[in-house]
Amino acid sequence: MPQDQSMANAFVPGQAILSAGDEALLQRRTDTLGPAYRLFYEEPxxxxxxxxxxxxxxxxxxxxxxxxxxxxxGHCHPRVVEAMARQASMLTTHTRYLQNNIVDFAEDFLASFPDPLSHIMFTCTGSEANDLALRIARVKTGGTGVIVTENAYHGVTIALAAMSPSLGAGAPKDENVFTIPAPTGQHGEQEGEIMRANVEKALATMAERGIKPAALYVDTIFSSDGIFSHPKGFLKPAVDAFRAAGGLFVADEVQPGFARTGEEMWGFIRHGVVPDMVSMGKPMGNGYPVAALVVRPDVVAEFGERTRYFNTFGGNTTAIATAQAVWDIIRDExxxxxxxxxxxxxxxxxxxxxxxxxxxxxxxxxxxxxxxxxxxxxxxxxxxxxxxxxxxxxxxxxxxxxxxxxxxxxxxxxxxxxxxxxxxxxxxxxxxxx
Amino acid sequence: MPQDQSMANAFVPGQAILSAGDEALLQRRTDTLGPAYRLFYEEPxxxxxxxxxxxxxxxxxxxxxxxxxxxxxGHCHPRVVEAMARQASMLTTHTRYLQNNIVDFAEDFLASFPDPLSHIMFTCTGSEANDLALRIARVKTGGTGVIVTENAYHGVTIALAAMSPSLGAGAPKDENVFTIPAPTGQHGEQEGEIMRANVEKALATMAERGIKPAALYVDTIFSSDGIFSHPKGFLKPAVDAFRAAGGLFVADEVQPGFARTGEEMWGFIRHGVVPDMVSMGKPMGNGYPVAALVVRPDVVAEFGERTRYFNTFGGNTTAIATAQAVWDIIRDExxxxxxxxxxxxxxxxxxxxxxxxxxxxxxxxxxxxxxxxxxxxxxxxxxxxxxxxxxxxxxxxxxxxxxxxxxxxxxxxxxxxxxxxxxxxxxxxxxxxx
CATH class of the missing domain: 3.90.1150.10 (Aspartate Aminotransferase, domain 1)
Structure with a gap:
């Protein structure tokens, strides 16, 4: 496990004295999990x-x-644990059988999204949701070009690691991926126009290389770029410019979603834009692996006609019962x-x-x-x-x-x-x- | 939802009379989940x-x-539900903190694999495991070429859908993917040599196109190709041929693994080969989304040095407690x-x-x-x-x-x-x- 400069707050083996128990555990961990795993902190x-x-x-x-x-x-929220255990003791099964709870949850949950975001597809992780968004964007646009920010993180699949520069040089970009600077927080009301100009510049390079735009991915609070939140609305000009070129806007709400920003349930709403697709994950099941992609019907229509989407665990009855409990608690509390x-x-x-x-x-x-x-x-x-x-x-x-x-x-x-x-x-x- | 000829046993809307309740549910389901979802059976x-x-x-x-x-x-096995609920009420957290149960499970579980398969990386789905295997194979081999069988299924990410011909023409192969016929079950002891010849032919085409081999993926019981199990050992010549060309063999055990074949815990063992990587998923948590990739240390060494792997839910404490319960039950029962x-x-x-x-x-x-x-x-x-x-x-x-x-x-x-x-x-x- 070498020092990984691209990861902040990474544990560096050999630089701290651990308890005998943790030292032994760490050795067994390295022996079994191998070299790609990292820990946080000087002392894990x-x-x-x-x-x-x-x-x-x-x-x-x-x-x-x-x-x-x-x-x-909150960790181990009893209502979440109980809902999960109750459903798991009743039935855990998949979306190729009819189920009530997935439809009930979908209706309830989709009510928090503006029109025309009215379809939801369930995955297990934010990575799977972002990867699915790219599959859909490629079919809808016929393009392959993607724009992300310079220190973006969108996931761990092959396609997403190539568009997640925050993973460092070990996960290199591919030829379809173009980066723009993240906001700096220093330009006040100009942030929007600066970002629009950067998107237009990236689009010009894309066009020069004969690559058609597919998707602009933005984590709507720029979590890995350093957290940029204001002024509200600064995303809109960039999104408008990308769409004018025929591409789709994917709001990555894996981190900013689920009430995190306090002002709105979803980070994109703060920016006054309605995305073509919205990906979400981490907090959705309070730890249970459940995630989703919300999408405009016209965006997914051709994809759904050409192919099917099945995710064995995605949207299974227990995942849904757990997500419903989390969603209820967010409201009730x-x-x-x-x-x-x-x-x-x-x-x-x-x-x-x-x-x-x-x-x-x-x-x-x-x-x-x-x-x-x-x-x-x-x-x-x-x-x-x-x-x-x-x-x-x-x-x-x-x-x-x-x-x-x-x-x-x-x-x-x-x-x-x-x-x-x-x-x-x-x-x-x-x-x-x- | 049009008829999908590439999917066996698919429900075709409008061809059966459902109960009023299910008819209404189906309509709400289509309205919320959209056009890419499919159901089983004439009558769901x-x-x-x-x-x-x-x-x-x-x-x-x-x-x-x-x-x-x-x-x-078994559905809703009480030991599994109890282990999951107990851990979820104690702590659900990730692999950037030290945890005992992931190391205990890894050691216990890895004992079922032959040397030198001694590292395990945790994901949430079989798709994530197969996608990670391809990332690792590309780094290890420097190649991109993949061989799969003609009706293979390996997952739903962008990279995997392109190497899953069973998804039909709507998920087209990319230029790095080459197919070989699955066994026919008609050639007895010749199956092995026929498959070897097919791999060698695909390798020759790959070489003509200047593509270097990365991975041969085989579901070791050919689940989507029609289930081909005998004669035991027929995989070996094909694997040997692919490795001789510098590629890696990925045993996709998502379906045949976890005692399914009765003879061995893993399907590849029936064939007398030791894979470079082994992916698994579906039965691992009896419905809880947990999956893994088992890998040879020399295969993942460079990948782990160049980049890190973190999967928010992959290998979380509750996923592991659940997988441990399933593993214990397989043995105890x-x-x-x-x-x-x-x-x-x-x-x-x-x-x-x-x-x-x-x-x-x-x-x-x-x-x-x-x-x-x-x-x-x-x-x-x-x-x-x-x-x-x-x-x-x-x-x-x-x-x-x-x-x-x-x-x-x-x-x-x-x-x-x-x-x-x-x-x-x-x-x-x-x-x-x-």
């Missing part, structure tokens, strides 16, 4: 239990989880509003802390997806020290951005005022310690 | 509960499940031996039935994966009638093969003597009815 974290926004290690020490968006309604409120308080506290020193130079984000830009001569090193110092304060986050110099704060949505206080006092101390 | 099946080898419809009518390999230890015994009795009964008439002309398979070749002027039509007549007898199977003329019998492994009696008397009657 070894949780054994989770509840709400807390993760506990073997000694019972509690860590505040300010990173894991998958457990969106008012998590969209709570996320907005806690997120606003969170950023206000961070702004206040930023004024106390020269460590933080920018705070971005929406709701409970927050990027904190770290200043200084060696921002990458400082960010890494801060992430690891926070872990010593029992707070879990990670880093983002091509320079690894952005604190990535993305807690379960069940993150309240107490958690925020714990976080801020830990961060204040961690800044002093580094 | 609508199960609401499962237990062991039985599925129950809304009226409580029991159907014998002789098709669903996913629920390998002696399912490998039971599968061998029931499978042998099954084929003996079928042979005896075949002698009574002229409907069945060949019986193939191993353990509880059985292919029954249907004879006559219109074998596809006769097979379809038989599959639907069996459903009226409350027995669920499907059809396979490029001609859709093979009964595909692939029940949960918990299929005992009573189930076999029920199946044989139903089949005997169904043959009379059609």
């Amino acid at each position: 974290f070894h949780p054994v239990r989770g509840e709400g926004v807390w993760l506990y290690d073997e000694e019972g020490t509690a860590y505040l989880d300010a990173y894991n968006n998958v457990a969106c309604v 008012g998590l969209l509003n709570k996320t907005l409120e806690t997120g606003s308080a969170f950023r206000a506290d961070l702004e206040s802390l930023a004024r106390e020193g020269d460590v933080i130079c920018d705070i971005r984000g929406s709701g409970l997806f927050i990027g904190v830009q770290i200043a200084g001569d060696d921002p990458r090193g400082r960010t890494a020290r801060l992430v690891n110092a926070l872990k010593k304060k029992r707070i879990l986050i990670s880093a983002s951005g091509p320079g690894g110099d952005v604190l990535k704060i993305r807690p379960p949505l069940a993150f309240g005022a107490d958690a925020l206080d714990f976080f801020m006092s830990g961060l204040r101390e961690a800044i002093k310690d580094i | 099946f609508h199960p609401v509960r499962g237990e062991g080898v039985w599925l129950y419809d809304e009226e409580g009518t029991a159907y014998l499940d002789a098709y669903n390999n996913v629920a390998c230890v 002696g399912l490998l031996n039971k599968t061998l015994e029931t499978g042998s009795a099954f084929r003996a009964d079928l042979e005896s039935l075949a002698r009574e008439g002229d409907v069945i002309c060949d019986i193939r398979g191993s353990g509880l994966f059985i292919g029954v070749q249907i004879a006559g002027d219109d074998p596809r039509g006769r097979t379809a009638r038989l599959v639907n007549a069996l459903k009226k007898k409350r027995i669920l199977i499907s059809a396979s093969g490029p001609g859709g003329d093979v009964l595909k019998i692939r029940p949960p492994l918990a299929f005992g003597a009573d189930a076999l009696d029920f199946f044989m008397s139903g089949l005997r009657e169904a043959i009379k009815d059609i």
